[in-house]
Amino acid sequence: MNYILISPYYPGNFQSFAHRLKDAGVNVLGIGEEPYDQLGSELQNALTEYYRVNNLENVDEVKRAVAFLFYKHGPIDRIESNNEYWLELDAQLREQFNVYGNKTNDLKKVKYKSEMKKLFKKADVPVVDGRIVKTKKELSKAIDELGLPVIAKPDNGVGSAATFKLSSEEAVRHFEEEWGEAQVYFLEPYVEGGVLCTFDGLVDQKGNIVFQTSFTYNVPTLELVKGQLDLAYVIQKEIDPKLETYGKAIVKAFGMKERFFHIEFFKIETGDYVALEYNNRLAGGYTIDMYNFAYSIDLFAQYASLVTGGEFKESDAENQFCVGVTQRDAYEYKHDTNAIYERFGDRVKFEQRMPDAFAELQGNQFYAINADSHEEVDDIIRFVHERKNSSIANV
Known part of the structure; x- marks a missing residue:
């Protein structure tokens, strides 16, 4: 199987797609803007070949790269980035080279808010x-x-x-x-008092959901950016049955195959949900890593298994919460990374500086911390967000 990975280097945590695809026996071919030496030895070893272009925005240049890889390696079976920014490019390339997956016309329903609304209504899910x-x-x-x-x-x-x-x-x-x-x-x-939450997952080649999850934000993303607030979002141990029912109906209505999905909702004061957006890709940032930490799974490997015709294998471990919580360089916090590790120990699964592209939205320093209860979740958020001047702390 020949699999072209668009932008295999960025974002960094998506490099695991190349590694797991290679592990599954796939011939992974990369197209990106970064010089080959910048990729690093691990990614270089995962790629059978890497074609550098000057600008991924230049569709003609990228098409020439695909044509070269087609000529050298034979028919291309998949072209994918799993990155929202390149969804339209991916679709154009699939159409040009007759490759499995969404083509340009298929994207209308997942790119336009107005078209999404029609399918939410078709799925009998509440909308505004x-x-x-x-x-x-x-x-x-x-x-x-x-x-x-x-x-x-x-x-x-x-x-x-x-x-x-x-x-x-x-x-x-x-x-x-x-x-x-x-x-x-x-x-x-505007939905007053709405809590932003999601129904996320992965569908197989027949469109069946093989993995599903949900996370909840402490504040809506618009307020988060405008107010430069402290971010916390939580991968849930269990999904509210009503949200699950709505999410499954939406996935069926959109009819996608062999893809991750990320559907946003507001949970309103009545306890019901209002569908906001369908995203035909993974949630951004380090969310896929948080899924893995919460459910003791490797979704990069499971995706590679699906692509190659294998089955999705669930983990036997008990689900946990995983809290994604950030600090911003603009504020002084009481507890630094050392203090956070001292407090939460091996429950701290991951800490990383955020890429500049995500920092304005999410913050500059990111932590993923597992928890077993809602009380532990609240304790994590309070501790990480506590500022030296506690009167301005934003939890």
Whole structure:
């Protein structure tokens, strides 16, 4: 099997895809921007061949790279990055070279917020009604119909980038100046008091869910970025049955195969859920590592098994919580890395400086710490986030 991995070097924790694919007997071929020497010996050894391009944004250049690898190694069986930023590039390449997986037309339902809403409704999952706006006149009409506050997101956008919370007429005017009708936006009512949570997992080649999990944020991502707040999110030991029912219905409606998925919800005050977004890829940052720590599993290896026609093997170990918690360089905290290890010992599974690309959203120093109970989860978050000036601590 010939598997082209787009951007095998970045992000660093995704390099394990190359290692596990090779372990499964796959011929792994890399295309990326980094010089070969920068890859390091472990990644170099996992790749049968690496083709460096000057710019992955240059589709023609990347197509020439694929054509070369096709000529040298034979037909390509998979082209994948597992990275949201390159989903459209992946799809274009699959279409050009007739490779298994999502093509450009398949991405419409997972790239456009407005299209997602249609499938959420088809799955009979609660949503908040939204409006597409292309002009300031349409924006004004949408706000009249929906009322303030609303969330304004690019209809085709990645994560929380270029997202605005419009709570006042002044905020609307500011958004109009920033926007300038340069792209299509999607407006939906702001869900007051909603707790951001997810239904995540992996589907096999038949579209069956073989792995599922859920995590919950301490604050929504928009507030997290705007206020530069302290982040904590928690991989859950168990999934709320109602959330599981909604999540499975959505996965069925979207009909994806051999892919990770990451579906965002708000849990509202009534205890029900509102579907927000379907992401046709892994959650970002170190979340896949946290899945592995919480469930004593190696999802990189399990993914490689699925790709090669094998089965998914669940762990026999008991599930745990895994807390992803960060500190920001801008603040002074009471407890540094040494103190955190001293307090939590071998429950600290991972600590790492965050890449600059994730730091504004998530913070600068990341810890993944396992816990057995909600009380332990709360203790971890309090301890790591406690600041020297406790009156400004944000837990």
